Amino acid sequence: MFDFQYYAPTRVVFGKEAEMQVGDLVKMYGGNRVLVHFGGQSAIRSGLLDRVKESLDAAGIFHVELGGVVPNPHLGKVREGVQLSKEHGVDFILAVGGGSVIDSAKAIAYALADPENDVWELFAHTRNAKGCLPLASVLTIAAAGSEMSNSCVITNELTGEKRAYDDDLSRPKFAIMNPQLTATLPDYQTQSGCVDIMMHTMERYFTNGGNMELTDELAEGLLRTVIKYAKVLHEDPENYEARAEIMWASSLAHNGLTGCGNDGGDFASHLLEHEMGGMFDVTHGAGLAAVWPSWARYVYKEDLHRFVRYAEKVMGVVREDQMTDEDMALAGIAAMEDFYHSIDMPVNMSELGIHPTEEQILEMAASCARAVGGCIGSAKVLHEEDMIKIYKMAL
Amino acid sequence: MFDFQYYAPTRVVFGKEAEMQVGDLVKMYGGNRVLVHFGGQSAIRSGLLDRVKESLDAAGIFHVELGGVVPNPHLGKVREGVQLSKEHGVDFILAVGGGSVIDSAKAIAYALADPENDVWELFAHTRNAKGCLPLASVLTIAAAGSEMSNSCVITNELTGEKRAYDDDLSRPKFAIMNPQLTATLPDYQTQSGCVDIMMHTMERYFTNGGNMELTDELAEGLLRTVIKYAKVLHEDPENYEARAEIMWASSLAHNGLTGCGNDGGDFASHLLEHEMGGMFDVTHGAGLAAVWPSWARYVYKEDLHRFVRYAEKVMGVVREDQMTDEDMALAGIAAMEDFYHSIDMPVNMSELGIHPTEEQILEMAASCARAVGGCIGSAKVLHEEDMIKIYKMAL
Numbered sequence: 001m002f003d004f005q006y007y008a009p010t011r012v013v014f015g016k017e018a019e020m021q022v023g024d025l026v027k028m029y030g031g032n033r034v035l036v037h038f039g040g041q042s043a044i045r046s047g048l049l050d051r052v053k054e055s056l057d058a059a060g061i062f063h064v065e066l067g068g069v070v071p072n073p074h075l076g077k078v079r080e081g082v083q084l085s086k087e088h089g090v091d092f093i094l095a096v097g098g099g100s101v102i103d104s105a106k107a108i109a110y111a112l113a114d115p116e117n118d119v120w121e122l123f124a125h126t127r128n129a130k131g132c133l134p135l136a137s138v139l140t141i142a143a144a145g146s147e148m149s150n151s152c153v154i155t156n157e158l159t160g161e162k163r164a165y166d167d168d169l170s171r172p173k174f175a176i177m178n179p180q181l182t183a184t185l186p187d188y189q190t191q192s193g194c195v196d197i198m199m200h201t202m203e204r205y206f207t208n209g210g211n212m213e214l215t216d217e218l219a220e221g222l223l224r225t226v227i228k229y230a231k232v233l234h235e236d237p238e239n240y241e242a243r244a245e246i247m248w249a250s251s252l253a254h255n256g257l258t259g260c261g262n263d264g265g266d267f268a269s270h271l272l273e274h275e276m277g278g279m280f281d282v283t284h285g286a287g288l289a290a291v292w293p294s295w296a297r298y299v300y301k302e303d304l305h306r307f308v309r310y311a312e313k314v315m316g317v318v319r320e321d322q323m324t325d326e327d328m329a330l331a332g333i334a335a336m337e338d339f340y341h342s343i344d345m346p347v348n349m350s351e352l353g354i355h356p357t358e359e360q361i362l363e364m365a366a367s368c369a370r371a372v373g374g375c376i377g378s379a380k381v382l383h384e385e386d387m388i389k390i391y392k393m394a395l
Numbered sequence: 396m397f398d399f400q401y402y403a404p405t406r407v408v409f410g411k412e413a414e415m416q417v418g419d420l421v422k423m424y425g426g427n428r429v430l431v432h433f434g435g436q437s438a439i440r441s442g443l444l445d446r447v448k449e450s451l452d453a454a455g456i457f458h459v460e461l462g463g464v465v466p467n468p469h470l471g472k473v474r475e476g477v478q479l480s481k482e483h484g485v486d487f488i489l490a491v492g493g494g495s496v497i498d499s500a501k502a503i504a505y506a507l508a509d510p511e512n513d514v515w516e517l518f519a520h521t522r523n524a525k526g527c528l529p530l531a532s533v534l535t536i537a538a539a540g541s542e543m544s545n546s547c548v549i550t551n552e553l554t555g556e557k558r559a560y561d562d563d564l565s566r567p568k569f570a571i572m573n574p575q576l577t578a579t580l581p582d583y584q585t586q587s588g589c590v591d592i593m594m595h596t597m598e599r600y601f602t603n604g605g606n607m608e609l610t611d612e613l614a615e616g617l618l619r620t621v622i623k624y625a626k627v628l629h630e631d632p633e634n635y636e637a638r639a640e641i642m643w644a645s646s647l648a649h650n651g652l653t654g655c656g657n658d659g660g661d662f663a664s665h666l667l668e669h670e671m672g673g674m675f676d677v678t679h680g681a682g683l684a685a686v687w688p689s690w691a692r693y694v695y696k697e698d699l700h701r702f703v704r705y706a707e708k709v710m711g712v713v714r715e716d717q718m719t720d721e722d723m724a725l726a727g728i729a730a731m732e733d734f735y736h737s738i739d740m741p742v743n744m745s746e747l748g749i750h751p752t753e754e755q756i757l758e759m760a761a762s763c764a765r766a767v768g769g770c771i772g773s774a775k776v777l778h779e780e781d782m783i784k785i786y787k788m789a790l
Contacts, residue, residue: 001635001636001639002410003409003410003411003413004409005406005407005409006406006407006409007406007407009403009406011400011401011404012400012401012402014398014399014400014655015397015398015399018398212640212643213620213623213624213640214616214617214620214640214643214644217616217617217619217620218613218616218617220616221609222609222612224612225608225609225612228608229608241396244607244656245607245608245609248607248609248655249609252609257652260409261409261639261643
């Protein structure tokens with residue numbers, strides 16, 4: 001067991017029509033001039049943006065808006081938000097959307113708190129943030145967990161680099177979670193979200209250092225819940241209870257709770273996928289599903305007992321006569337692939353619809369190794385040559 | 396499933412020698428003049444108080460101290476702390492101790508933020524708090540969960556009334572949790588703590604309204620963990636890993652996490668025990684163990700499926716042929732009693748060592764009914780006559 005800090009100060013307001021409280025909440029946290037940041041047309045078409053603006057108006061809060069955030073959000077949009085916020089004296093950033101919009105909002109908030117320096121330096125890891133404007137979200141996609149996390153991932157569209165920056169300064173003040181807002185999401189997005197949610201906890205579960213029984217119990221319970229309700233939503237996408245289970249799981253999977261007492265997590269699958277996302281612009285969760293089984297088969301021998309425990313407690317694999325620990329671990333990975341297939345998620349890059357060349361694989365591995373300073377992983381430490389092997393296994 | 400808010404902003408600093416960071420943490424949260432509040436001699440004898448003061452000195456923070464907080468902390472000590480704090484211009488309250496000390500610190504912090512009004516009015520529920528000075532803790536007993544909760548229980552020693560006040564204003568800024576600090580606790584205190592920890596989650600689990608699968612999974616995992624490590628500590632009290640599991644469980648059991656999506660919880664067992672604590676000054680957790688089995692047998696038919704689920708998932712009761720749901724529920728309650736006995740906890744008031752007279756039972760029930768405005772409970776709503784019956788069952 002490792003020492004740890006746990007810090008998740010975000011106030012969660014969860015339930016039907018919760019977005020109607022947004023004006024009062026911004027006011028409670030001292031916001032007077034708000035940048036309303038969002039993605040595409042769906043927030044407009046659904047009427048959500050209007051409801052948010054009405055609530056802000058009712059609370060007497062000035063607001064200016066900026067849409068157009070794309071998945072794998074771009075640095076250029078961040079710079080646009082910074083410029084607009086400066087022009088209007090914005091003091092609070094409100095993200096209306098999913099992880100991409102919240103991540104873009106976090107980057108804008110960092111930039112506004114330190115206007116002297118280029119915000120990309122945070123993502124290039126050449127300096128740490130000095131501050132961050134207060135920010136919050138009205139969540140519309142359950143996946144990234146950015147609504148409670150200290151993480152933020154931005155893509156520099158000029159260089160193709162997709163980089164993360166983690167800092168508690170960017171923990172959002174509040175998160176409004178109305179599961180109804182996710183009910184119209186296409187199944188592919190919903191299921192990609194479920195994969196991402198699980199992976200945030202699996203990255204913390206498969207570590208080769210110490211662990212805590214309580215953390216493992218919480219992680220396993222969360223994973224079983226997501227598996228159960230991902231399948232429900234695949235059949236019945238408007239099921240409110242299932243939407244609610246998945247939405248709350250998205251926050252708890254990535255707010256630090258499921259990592260207490262471990263060594264910070266593995267996160268190799270995430271970093272491997274980041275390169276795929278940077279090069280091919282794939283949906284993040286689907287990309288994770290395409291790489292995880294190969295990662296798992298590459299590393300499981302280093303962390304055999306946890307893969308056995310995972311098979312038993314999460315995937316429900318029952319040990320039959322003569323099954324070795326290795327058989328159990330592999331059966332757990334296969335069961336995970338079966339689950340991915342059951343919700344129409346890929347288990348390799350070919351099923352994901354991307355076919356990187358040998359050269360592109362070498363480039364992704366080199367970029368990944370560069371981004372992490374040589375090696376990644378806890379379950380097994382991976383160097384550039386390991387990354388190449390995993391990408392090839394995942395073709 | 397009910398709508399909910401979740402808000403647990405306390406920064407947890409968990410691990411060996413974590414108390415050495417207290418000075419820096421107080422500074423981070425803006426404290427300049429600190430009241431160090433503690434209980435008996437053990438914090439002095441163990442050297443903990445000296446280490447805390449050294450850390451405050453090193454950070455250049457003024458401090459004044461007040462010890463002598465007793466279990467079921469007294470209003471008189473709160474008033475003493477308020478007076479002392481006013482004399483020294485205190486702006487931050489640091490509790491060094493367990494739930495009683497933290498609760499006393501919360502009451503002092505409420506009083507200092509509103510010096511015009513009597514703080515007991517909060518506990519008498521005649522008004523709400525306007526503010527609360529920042530407070531934090533160095534935790535030495537895993538039990539009450541007060542280190543992350545919004546709850547606070549004070550006893551008016553002049554009237555014998557023991558009353559709770561809940562308000563997010565009193566959520567502590569940080570909690571320093573070094574499991575080593577609990578290693579010398581007598582077994583009776585340790586096990587009473589384990590009972591209390593479980594009960595904070597059980598109060599939220601046995602509700603008759605909606606529920607959330609994710610919350611149930613987290614609750615069940617937490618309860619299994621406490622059962623496992625309470626037994627370990629009964630045999631091996633200095634086991635660091637077990638102390639750590641129990642300590643972290645104490646916070647998560649009462650910070651709101653295990654109640655998300657339910658109707659706020661039952662809390663009848665707690666309120667019934669509060670009257671026993673007010674009249675007889677029993678150890679809180681042991682008092683809960685003495686009343687819960689009787690409460691459970693009185694209410695289980697109203698909430699049968701949850702009692703069956705509890706028996707299966709928490710107590711590990713296996714359904715044998717011909718066992719009805721009622722048999723399962725009762726087997727779960729009996730298994731809980733076996734667990735209490737295995738850690739030398741009582742299952743009724745006689746084993747607890749108190750023998751209230753008929754008159755005293757009527758007085759406790761009347762006081763409880765008065766305190767809650769007539770009735771309590773969610774699993775089953777209890778009126779004064781129900782409380783009398785449960786107290787008599789628990790003799």
